[in-house]
Amino acid sequence: MPEHAGEKQEWEFELRPGEQMKVTPKMKAMFDKHGFIVVRSLFDDEENTKLRQAAEHNEGLVTESFFTADANEGDPGRRDMEMVMWNHPGDDVTGMMVRVPKMATSMEKLMGCKEVYHWHSWMNMKHARKGGAHIWHQDYGYWYPEGALYPDIGTVLIGIDACTPENGCLEVLSGSHLCGRVDHVKVGGQLMIEHERLQELKDHLKHYHVPLDPGDAAFTHGNLVHRAPQNHHKTRRWCYGVAYSDIQNKFPPSYKPLKKVDDDAIKKCEKISDITGKDFLKE
Template sequence: MPQVDATGNPNALLHSHLFAVAMADSVFTYDAASWCVTQEMKDAYDTNGFILVRNAFSPEEMRKVRAFVEGSDAIQERAYSRDDGKNRRSRVTLWNHPGRDVLGVLARTQRVAGTMEQVMGGQEVYHYHSKLIMKDARTGGRHVWHQDYGYWYKNGCLYPDMGSVFIPIDDCTRENGCLQVLKGSHRLGRFDHVRIGEQLGAEPERVEKAKEQLEHLHLEMSAGDTLFFHSNLLHTSDQNASDLRRWVFIVAFNRRSNNPYKEHHHPRYTPMAKVPDSALLECGEGSDDSNDQWFIKLDDDISIRERVH
C-alpha cells in the first residue's frame, strides 16, 4: 500500500524522498551566526549550476519585503507582461540599478551580492538588473525553458560569468508554478533560443534531449529561501492555476571582468556598494529615486524584441 502524507497524496512522500536525494549536495541552511560561503557550496554551484539556501531571510525580513512590494506604486505601475503561448500572462517589473529602497538594500546585502560573488569565483560583480515576477492566482503565465545567458549573450556579454539570485516573496509550490531546473545543464553551454508565444525559449528539441540525461527538479521553496543559479542553467516554471499568488524577487549579477562590449538596455559595469545584512531591517522605505533605478519598459528589451517581432 503506498505511503501518504498529511494531505492524503499517495506519492508525496516518495517524491519528497527522491527530491531530497537529488538535491542533497546543493541545499544548505542559513545561520546568521556562522554563515560563510564554503568550498562545498562553490563545488555544488560549479557541478550542479545552483545552490539553494533554506531560511536565508527571516519571517520578519520577508514581511518587510512583502509590505514594500505590495505598497510600491513605482513597482506596480511599471509592470508589463508577455503572452506565454497558452493565453496566460505573468506581470514583470524590471529595473537596472538597485536604488535606495528596500529591494535595493536587499540586493546589495552580503547575504545576496556577497554570496553570489563568492560562488561565482570571488571576482567583483555588479548589479546587472533586478525584477519582480508576479504570477497571480489563476492567471499567472508560464515561463518556457530558457537560459538567462541565452538572452544576455545578445547584449554583448562575451562570457556566461553571470548569475541570478531567486528570492520567493510567497511560498513557491508545484501548484502555483515553482521554478524547475535541469540539474547540471549549465555545462551544456548556450542553446539557441527561438520564439515561443511572446517569449524566447531554448531550442525545444535540445531541451528534450537534455531532459533525457539530466535530473529534472521542481524547486519548491518557502518565502525567504534563496536560490543562487548560473546563467546557463536551463529553467522553466508552469502557469499558476492555484488560488495562491506566486511573487518572486530576482537579482541578476555580472562579473566586472565580463563588462559588455556594447551599449544595450542593461548597464555596463557600475560599481556596487554592498551593505551589511543588518541593513535590510534597519533601512526605511527609501526615497523616490525611481528615475535613478532606470526601469525597463516592454519594448526596451532589445535581446527579446529582435528575435520575437
Template structure:
C-alpha cells in the first residue's frame, strides 16, 4: 500500500492523514499480547502527570532489534509510506507504547512532537509519527485530538504544563478559535500519519475501556541531529516484510 496523490495532498494541507485497517485483527491481537506479557513495554514504562494529577503512561525505546515492535516499525506499510510523505528516505527514530488505561489514564497536554525534538537537536521538523490504534479510540476514552493545519504555524515554544512539556496554554486557547478541532476516532488497526509540528492532545480516559496505542516515529535521513560531539546523521530505516506476523 502506497499513499495516493490525494492522501499526500491531504497530509501537506492538514498535517495528517488517517489510513483505516492498516493492520488486521490478528496483528493487533499480537501487539496487545506483547503489551500485556512482553518485556520491552514492562521494562521501559514510566508516567507523566497531567494537570489533574492523573498518570499518562508511556514506554519508549530508540533502537531496532529482533523483537516484534521492530518488525512492525520496519514493515513496508509504515516505512514506504513515511518516505513518501517525507519526500526522502526515512530513518527510524523511536518506538513507544502509550497506555491510557480504563478509568485512570491521564491526558496529554497540547504539544507538537517537534516541540520536544527541537530541544533534542534535530535541525529540521521533517519528522513523522505513525499512531496505530490497538483499542478503539473514541471521545469517551480519550482519543487523539488535532488542530487541522496547525503544522503550518511552525515550531511553538514549549514549557512545563503540569508534569508534562506542552505548548503555551494561553496561545493554544487562541489557536483553537483559528483551527478546526478534529477528534481522531479510530478503529483498532487504523493508523494516523502526522507531521511533527501538528498540534495534538488527548483527554483523560475516564471510561471503562482501555485506549492503548503503538507509535513509531521517523526522521528524514537528510535531517541531522546536533549533539555535543557534532552532527549525527541517521541511516535509512531497513525495510522488512509485510508478512512480519509469521515470525512471531
C-alpha cells in the first residue's frame, strides 16, 4: 500500500512567498535518491489563476483533446482518459511556464545537464467520478521507441486542481529510476511495465502518493516508475505537465532550442490561451 504524505517527507520542499526557486544541494541529493522531488508553491496565486484560465479556455487547449483507454487495473470498468499534448511551447501562458528558469533551469540542475529543450507538454483532465487512469510506466518507456537515445529526460507536473489520493493523484515507486529502463507492453491505449517486473519493483521499493495543491510542482526523472489511478471522487483532477530533454537527445519534430524568459514572464503574459504553432499530437 502507498504511504500518504501526511508529515513532511524528505523529498518535499516549500517556497516561502516571494522566495526565488533555486536548486539546493539537498534538492539535488533527494532527486538523485528518489527520482523525484516536490516543490510546494512553485507558482503563486496569480500564476495559478492564469494557468487555470488557460486550461479552461473554451477556444484553447481543450479543443485539441483526445481520449485514450486505460487498462482497468482492477477498478470497476475501463475508462477513457482525456488529455491534450503538443510539441512546441507557444507564446501564451503555458508557453511562458515552459521557459521560466524556475522550471527549465531547475530541471537542468536536477538532471545535471548543461541545457534542456522542450520535448512536449500536456494536460490531463480527470473529470469527477469518471476520469481514466494513467497506468504504471516510465516516461522513457514512451520516449525510447520515439528515438531518445539517453534517459536524460525529466518532467514537471503542476497541479491545476488539488490532486489528492481520492481523485487520482500521482503515485511513485521511490528510487525506481535507478533500475534503468524496463520493458513495457501495450495495454489499452497506453504502455505499461511488464507485470512480473512491476511486482518485483513494488516488493522492493517504497510506494508513495504524491498529492499536489494548485501551484505545487513535482519534478520527476524519466525512468521513475509512476502512475495516476482513476478518479472516483466528486472533485475533478486536472494537471499540466512539461517534459524536458537533454540537448543530446535532439529529435525532430520536438527539437528547437529553448528560449528562456524571466520568472515574471507568466504574470506579464497577455496571451492567456493561444494555440497557434503548438503542433498538437493525436493518439
